[in-house]
Amino acid sequence: MAIQILYQKVADDIKKNILSGNYAVGSLIPTENELETKYEVSKITVRKAVEQLVSEGYLVKKSGIGTRVISNNLFNKLSKARSYSSIVNEQGNLSKKILQVKLIDASGTPLSKTFKNQDILYIKRLYSLNDEPFIIVNHYLPTLKVPDEIEELENQSLYTFLKNSGREISSFKDAFSAVNLNLEDQKLLGKTESLALKRIRCGYDNKGNLIEYTISIYDSNKMPYEIEYEI
Numbered sequence: 001m002a003i004q005i006l007y008q009k010v011a012d013d014i015k016k017n018i019l020s021g022n023y024a025v026g027s028l029i030p031t032e033n034e035l036e037t038k039y040e041v042s043k044i045t046v047r048k049a050v051e052q053l054v055s056e057g058y059l060v061k062k063s064g065i066g067t068r069v070i071s072n073n074l075f076n077k078l079s080k081a082r083s084y085s086s087i088v089n090e091q092g093n094l095s096k097k098i099l100q101v102k103l104i105d106a107s108g109t110p111l112s113k114t115f116k117n118q119d120i121l122y123i124k125r126l127y128s129l130n131d132e133p134f135i136i137v138n139h140y141l142p143t144l145k146v147p148d149e150i151e152e153l154e155n156q157s158l159y160t161f162l163k164n165s166g167r168e169i170s171s172f173k174d175a176f177s178a179v180n181l182n183l184e185d186q187k188l189l190g191k192t193e194s195l196a197l198k199r200i201r202c203g204y205d206n207k208g209n210l211i212e213y214t215i216s217i218y219d220s221n222k223m224p225y226e227i228e229y230e231i
Helices: 002-020 032-039 043-055 084-091 151-155 158-164 183-189
Strands: 059-062 066-069 094-105 119-129 132-142 171-180 195-204 210-218
Touching (some): 002 032, 043 059, 132 183
Antiparallel strands (some): 059 066, 119 132, 171 195, 195 210
């Protein structure tokens, strides 16, 4: 029982470093020997902790390279479905860049009916796969303010940011459709054709309140949208 508690504590601390951005997505975590020294535990305890985080979809082991962070998504603990970002990170390097962060009036947004006359925090990101533009993401977050430090958003997943802001996702709903890109998005993704995949995600708290509305545009020619489920 003591061993189980010990490896769980190590796993929890490594996960904390992943979610906070100290161990960034795409980077290698410390080696087994370094983790043994840091936590003053045995190699078996370190391996059990790492194996747990691999099974939860946060890490992947690469023979001869090390153990790489593939997700900092809180949804890893909410669902048996592996996140798309973790699958992509196994195939290449997924990086993100914030293009815009601002407060906007709800009118003219997809949330105009639900949050009439309220401000919405709008965040626009560009994800790249192996340095090639891949996904345009538009987040609409009601009743939130612009963070004091934009670096908070650069180094954390959206769901870690929401949790730190006192809003935690309990469930979400995704809807997919094909879309013809406007010229701006087509240029941003570097596509010669206009067809792309659109995903609308609505995230809800445990009372059913909408706390996230996200529109993502994927260049699925670079990599198909896949979901892996554990049965």
